[in-house]
Amino acid sequence: MSSLVGFLSLVFAIGINFYLFLSRYIFKFQKQKFNLFIRFSSLLTLLSFFSLMYAYVVSDFSNYNVFQNSHSNKPLIYKISGTWGNHEGSMLLWLSILSIFSFFFSFTKNIEDDFQKLTLIIQAFLHILFGLFIVFTSNPFLVNSILINEGLGLNPILQDPGLAVHPPVLYAGYVGYSIVFSIAIAGLFQNTDNEWLYVAKKWSLISWTFLTGGIALGSYWAYYELGWGGWWFWDPVENISLMPWIAGLALVHSLMMVRGEQAIKKWIVFLSILCFSLSVFGTFLVRSGILTSVHSFAADASRGIFILLIFFIVTGFGFLVFLLKEPKKSNTLNLLFINKVSALVINNILMIIATLTILLGTIYPIIIEVLYNKRISVGGPYFNSTVIPIMIPGFLLMSIAPILSWQTNKINNSKKYVLAFIILSVLVLIQSYFLDFNTWGFVGLLLGFWIILASIIAIFSSYKIKINIKFFKIINPHVAHIGVGIAIVGITCSSVFQNELDFNLSEGDKFNINGKTVLFEKIETTNQINFQSLRGKFLFDIEKNQSKEIEAGKNYYPVSKMITSEAGILHQWNKDIYFILGDQKNNEWFVKVLINPFVSFIWLGVIIMIYSGLIAVTRR
Amino acid sequence: MKSSHFFRILHITILGFMFFTFKIYALETIDERVKKLTLELRCMTCQNQSIYDSDAEFSNDIKKIVKQKLQEGESEKDIKKFLAERYGEYILFRPLMNYNNIFLWSFPFILLIIGLFFVLIKTKTKKA
Numbered sequence: 109m110s111s112l113v114g115f116l117s118l119v120f121a122i123g124i125n126f127y128l129f130l131s132r133y134i135f136k137f138q139k140q141k142f143n144l145f146i147r148f149s150s151l152l153t154l155l156s157f158f159s160l161m162y163a164y165v166v167s168d169f170s171n172y173n174v175f176q177n178s179h180s181n182k183p184l185i186y187k188i189s190g191t192w193g194n195h196e197g198s199m200l201l202w203l204s205i206l207s208i209f210s211f212f213f214s215f216t217k218n219i220e221d222d223f224q225k226l227t228l229i230i231q232a233f234l235h236i237l238f239g240l241f242i243v244f245t246s247n248p249f250l251v252n253s254i255l256i257n258e259g260l261g262l263n264p265i266l267q268d269p270g271l272a273v274h275p276p277v278l279y280a281g282y283v284g285y286s287i288v289f290s291i292a293i294a295g296l297f298q299n300t301d302n303e304w305l306y307v308a309k310k311w312s313l314i315s316w317t318f319l320t321g322g323i324a325l326g327s328y329w330a331y332y333e334l335g336w337g338g339w340w341f342w343d344p345v346e347n348i349s350l351m352p353w354i355a356g357l358a359l360v361h362s363l364m365m366v367r368g369e370q371a372i373k374k375w376i377v378f379l380s381i382l383c384f385s386l387s388v389f390g391t392f393l394v395r396s397g398i399l400t401s402v403h404s405f406a407a408d409a410s411r412g413i414f415i416l417l418i419f420f421i422v423t424g425f426g427f428l429v430f431l432l433k434e435p436k437k438s439n440t441l442n443l444l445f446i447n448k449v450s451a452l453v454i455n456n457i458l459m460i461i462a463t464l465t466i467l468l469g470t471i472y473p474i475i476i477e478v479l480y481n482k483r484i485s486v487g488g489p490y491f492n493s494t495v496i497p498i499m500i501p502g503f504l505l506m507s508i509a510p511i512l513s514w515q516t517n518k519i520n521n522s523k524k525y526v527l528a529f530i531i532l533s534v535l536v537l538i539q540s541y542f543l544d545f546n547t548w549g550f551v552g553l554l555l556g557f558w559i560i561l562a563s564i565i566a567i568f569s570s571y572k573i574k575i576n577i578k579f580f581k582i583i584n585p586h587v588a589h590i591g592v593g594i595a596i597v598g599i600t601c602s603s604v605f606q607n608e609l610d611f612n613l614s615e616g617d618k619f620n621i622n623g624k625t626v627l628f629e630k631i632e633t634t635n636q637i638n639f640q641s642l643r644g645k646f647l648f649d650i651e652k653n654q655s656k657e658i659e660a661g662k663n664y665y666p667v668s669k670m671i672t673s674e675a676g677i678l679h680q681w682n683k684d685i686y687f688i689l690g691d692q693k694n695n696e697w698f699v700k701v702l703i704n705p706f707v708s709f710i711w712l713g714v715i716i717m718i719y720s721g722l723i724a725v726t727r728r
Numbered sequence: 729m730k731s732s733h734f735f736r737i738l739h740i741t742i743l744g745f746m747f748f749t750f751k752i753y754a755l756e757t758i759d760e761r762v763k764k765l766t767l768e769l770r771c772m773t774c775q776n777q778s779i780y781d782s783d784a785e786f787s788n789d790i791k792k793i794v795k796q797k798l799q800e801g802e803s804e805k806d807i808k809k810f811l812a813e814r815y816g817e818y819i820l821f822r823p824l825m826n827y828n829n830i831f832l833w834s835f836p837f838i839l840l841i842i843g844l845f846f847v848l849i850k851t852k853t854k855k856a
Contacts, residue, residue, distance in 0.1 A: 338781065450847065457846065461840055468835055476828065482817065483818040484817045484818060484823055485770050486821075487768075487821025488767075488821055494836045526737065698783075
């Protein structure tokens with residue numbers, strides 16, 4: 109029953125969007141009525157999504173999709189998140205978020221009616237494309253041909269709270285760029301004043317903030333669930349999410365420069381189209397199964413081809429309009445040796461180079477395989493030695509960019525900065541002499557601390573300190589950059605200064621970590637609702653009264669016959685102590701302990717970036 | 729004027745720590761060299777995991793081989809070459825700098841040069 113409701117409302121919503129799309133040419137109607145239709149179609153799409161979710165919650169195995177991906181003894185939260193833990197459901201989620209964005213956009217005030225309408229028509233067009241994709245290749249409402257009362261279960265690695273919220277947040281970022289795309293295309297068609305750029309700025313900030321959150325959730329999940337001790341692996345799927353993120357960052361920054369300069373307008377439109385194209389392209393790469401990863405679910409060539417088609421339509425259409433309806437002749441940029449405009453231009457160039465490099469590195473193995481029938485890998489070392497050096501000048505620049513002037517190339521208080529930089533370099537050099545010296549460690553720490561320090565100097569020397577909302581809005585760019593600085597420090601420390609200790613232990617053994625005694629108490633096995641767990645219990649710092657207990661082990665999921673590793677992490681503000689329980693041999697357990705310094709700084713930095721993303725949305 | 733000071737100081741700092749690096753580079757232990765090398769090798773039986781990070785049987789074997797070969801005094805390049813011949817280039821996370829991969833390695837730096845030119849040209853026209 110719910111499947112029927114879901115399918116019908118999905119099809120009906122596509123129908124309405126088709127009608128709206130045609131309304132540009134045939135049956136024109138008023139704005140009021142138009143917006144009502146848009147909202148109605150959004151609600152229908154949501155109805156469709158929630159009826160799928162309902163089927164998951166009540167474990168309705170007459171739905172083939174539920175049968176394939178769910179099991180009646182899962183906890184409720186994983187029944188709900190199971191809705192998007194598979195290809196069909198996640199595409200429906202994609203479409204629902206698209207229609208939610210249209211829904212909210214239809215309420216936007218202070219833009220021209222025609223402009224809003226055109227934007228929504230382009231949204232309707234995208235809705236039709238992705239809607240048809242779902243109906244024809246990935247229908248989540250197929251009926252199970254046999255009567256059955258148990259399902260096959262959800263991939264246990266996805267049964268995790270972090271991963272339950274990761275896809276919706278990430279998709280909100282990806283799909284949010286659809287609105288930015290539509291606004292940019294509508295802007296090209298109408299070629300009106302620059303008012304639309306402010307609207308685009310708002311929506312691109314919203315999308316970027318969601319994307320940041322989504323990527324961070326995913327990488328935090330990888331940190332504690334994969335049990336490898338790292339949080340970023342330059343996995344193709346991670347790269348794919350990073351591309352629209354960096355391009356989106358470039359977009360947000362170039363939207364700062366909007367002051368009616370045509371050259372920049374062209375560039376903004378280009379970036380808007382690029383961001384959404386990269387989002388769709390990412391979906392294609394992940395869903396087609398060309399890249400194998402946790403995300404690729406069941407691979408099916410016909411889906412890949414269909415998404416590739418959508419990608420070519422969207423990108424082709426976007427860039428075609430861009431070429432034909434190019435904004436009018438450009439003014440020259442006010443580039444001086446070092447002023448705000450040149451800083452922003454350089455930052456944009458570097459970000460685009462980084463994006464394209466990641467793109468090339470990600471698809472290069474595919475190209476080589478097609479051309480030479482040979483498999484090669486392009487992994488972390490490649491990206492580390494290309495993308496990071498390219499970004500370094502950008503990082504240096506961002507420390508002072510927000511206080512540069514638009515017009516002149518004078519830097520206020522430049523002596524302070526030079527002095528601060530010298531003192532900082534000496535301090536970091538001395539620090540690195542006593543610790544293990546490492547080039548990357550040195551560069552990373554210097555950059556990170558320099559960004560933080562320069563931003564703080566800038567805040568204190570350029571503005572009057574007040575505690576009110578307006579002040580926080582003014583210093584927001586600095587705050588965002590401090591977030592980046594903190595994250596860089598965290599990234600550097602946790603990757604360069606990571607320490608590994610290996611032990612072979614029997615139950616009851618004591619061992620030493622950084623001078624603290626740790627007791628390997630016991631091994632415990634328990635039966636949970638949907639898995640069996642094996643846990644090694646450790647007591648950290650037993651000499652103290654408040655010793656901390658850490659559990660590390662493995663889970664066995666009988667339904668899907670899979671073993672997942674569950675790392676035990678002791679979080680401290682300045683380091684994470686990361687326990688991995690290995691295999692048993694001769695009555696001894698292999699235990700790996702990683703000491704990751706300052707990991708918490710990464711997440712703190714990301715939280716600050718998300719915060720300033722949100723603040724920036726409220727600022728005009 | 730001010731900014732040239734800034735760059736000069738930056739220059740000196742960079743030279744300073746490069747000197748440090750070369751001094752300390754030679755003091756690496758065998759285990760550190762094994763770590764550095766195995767971090768750049770793919771565990772063929774895992775999903776996008778490096779041999780260093782993995783505890784799979786395959787990875788442990790390769791770790792042993794690498795350590796043995798380093799102790800015998802083989803260079804990192806030779807070891808990589810040996811592994812690539814045995815398991816295919818797929819095992820190398822850092823693609824070889826050969827004819828096939830010229831584009832891959834030069835692309836970012838070509839873009840960088842183009843970008844630099846763009847900025848320089850645009851800056852000049854303004855001054856003139």
